[in-house]
Amino acid sequence: MLSNKVQSLTPSLTLGISSKAKQMKKDGIAVINLSIGEPDFFTPEAVKAAGIAAINNNYTKYDAAVGVIDLRQAICDKLHSENNLSYTPDQIVVSSGAKYSLTNTLLTIANSGDEVIIPAPYWLSYPEIVKLTGAIPRFVETDFTNNFKMTVDQLKAAINDKTKAVIINNPSNPTGAVYQKEELLALANVCVENDIYIIADEIYERICYLDNFTSIASLSEAIKEKTILVNGMSKSLSMTGWRLGYTATTKEIAKAMGAIQGHLVSHPCTISQHAAIEGLKSCADDIANMKRIYQTRRDEATKIISAIDGLSVVQPDGAFYIFINVGAYREKANAESLSLKICDDMLEKQHVALVPGIAFGNDDFIRWWSCVFTVTFCRRQVVLGKNIAERFQHQLCFNRCYKITPSST
Numbered sequence: 001m002l003s004n005k006v007q008s009l010t011p012s013l014t015l016g017i018s019s020k021a022k023q024m025k026k027d028g029i030a031v032i033n034l035s036i037g038e039p040d041f042f043t044p045e046a047v048k049a050a051g052i053a054a055i056n057n058n059y060t061k062y063d064a065a066v067g068v069i070d071l072r073q074a075i076c077d078k079l080h081s082e083n084n085l086s087y088t089p090d091q092i093v094v095s096s097g098a099k100y101s102l103t104n105t106l107l108t109i110a111n112s113g114d115e116v117i118i119p120a121p122y123w124l125s126y127p128e129i130v131k132l133t134g135a136i137p138r139f140v141e142t143d144f145t146n147n148f149k150m151t152v153d154q155l156k157a158a159i160n161d162k163t164k165a166v167i168i169n170n171p172s173n174p175t176g177a178v179y180q181k182e183e184l185l186a187l188a189n190v191c192v193e194n195d196i197y198i199i200a201d202e203i204y205e206r207i208c209y210l211d212n213f214t215s216i217a218s219l220s221e222a223i224k225e226k227t228i229l230v231n232g233m234s235k236s237l238s239m240t241g242w243r244l245g246y247t248a249t250t251k252e253i254a255k256a257m258g259a260i261q262g263h264l265v266s267h268p269c270t271i272s273q274h275a276a277i278e279g280l281k282s283c284a285d286d287i288a289n290m291k292r293i294y295q296t297r298r299d300e301a302t303k304i305i306s307a308i309d310g311l312s313v314v315q316p317d318g319a320f321y322i323f324i325n326v327g328a329y330r331e332k333a334n335a336e337s338l339s340l341k342i343c344d345d346m347l348e349k350q351h352v353a354l355v356p357g358i359a360f361g362n363d364d365f366i367r368w369w370s371c372v373f374t375v376t377f378c379r380r381q382v383v384l385g386k387n388i389a390e391r392f393q394h395q396l397c398f399n400r401c402y403k404i405t406p407s408s409t
């Protein structure tokens with residue numbers, strides 16, 4: 001008999017779609033996969049060279065549970081120079097991906113039965129990680145018309161005496177929403193007043209298209225004390241497979257996380273850690289270059305998608321996803337889950353893999369990964385984007401079950 005915790009888990013819908021798409025490819029069908037959640041760039045050359053050097057220099061043994069000291073110092077330097085945050089290496093814990101940093105965080109601060117507030121739409125692993133640690137996810141429905149940002153009133157209404165923490169994902173996966181400094185300050189002050197931890201997942205921070213990105217912990221000392229900052233190398237440095245994330249927090253929490261990590265995984269791969277030092281020190285140009293290309297793609301993709309009958313999008317200010325409102329097709333689709341039906345049909349009939357919004361807590365939406373091409377020739381990118389949009393249009397507008405009346409667009 002499996003444990004109650006495992007039985008409460010929802011299997012990953014994205015992994016399910018991805019394996020179906022892979023099987024179709026194996027069967028000889030040319031599937032366009034827009035369900036992916038990672039950069040389509042190779043890891044920067046300097047990082048790869050540092051990884052190879054780490055092997056040759058025999059950095060292949062056990063090291064500190066919280067991560068190698070030079071990497072934790074490099075993270076402190078980055079947080080200081082880019083985010084106006086002052087941390088010492090004993091406040092940093094490096095883990096095997098931001099996903100594990102989040103798990104470590106919740107194992108450290110949450111007791112069984114505590115509530116963790118999660119604004120919806122949310123990255124699909126949050127509720128599952130919360131449940132695995134014995135805590136209870138409490139969702140706050142945010143509004144499309146407010147760019148999917150949680151308001152202070154919504155946060156206050158969700159707080160009760162069981163609330164332990166709130167997760168603020170900025171920029172957001174899947175919506176691309178980015179909170180302004182004043183919005184963050186207002187939310188953070190509520191958390192401080194109510195003695196609630198802020199789990200600040202800022203993994204897409206370097207993929208922000210606004211002039212300024214504000215890291216929530218930089219807003220005041222009191223806010224920093226209550227914040228567990230989560231970040232990592234996966235997205236900004238295109239290092240998804242190297243598995244590196246980190247937290248910056250109080251010394252007390254960092255020490256406790258180190259103890260948990262020491263027993264569960266010892267520490268993340270030392271070779272990856274040595275490579276990441278180089279990434280943090282010398283890859284600012286690579287990061288800026290990738291961001292510039294993501295921005296061009298975002299601009300093109302939002303234009304193309306908005307031109308399709310009945311679809312609307314809020315221009316994402318960060319990350320590399322487009323969250324598309326397909327709600328206008330609800331009545332005609334005649335399915336229990338609109339987003340699942342559209343995604344199933346798009347995969348089976350149009351050979352385009354997308355992620356249904358239901359996986360992120362909003363069934364009126366679909367997530368489109370805007371990195372649709374492995375090599376960054378923007379013209380080809382636009383052509384491919386148009387081709388996908390035509391398939392989308394075809395599926396939605398010429399398939400009888402989706403046909404909408406002009407007034408509902």
Ligand SMILES: Cc1ncc(COP(=O)(O)O)c(C=O)c1O
Nearest residue numbers: 037097098099123173232234245
């Ligand atoms: C919002 C968010 N947080 C965390 C992660 C996990 O990143 P990592 O690959 O470092 O575990 C992801 C990955 O998709 C993400 O989208």
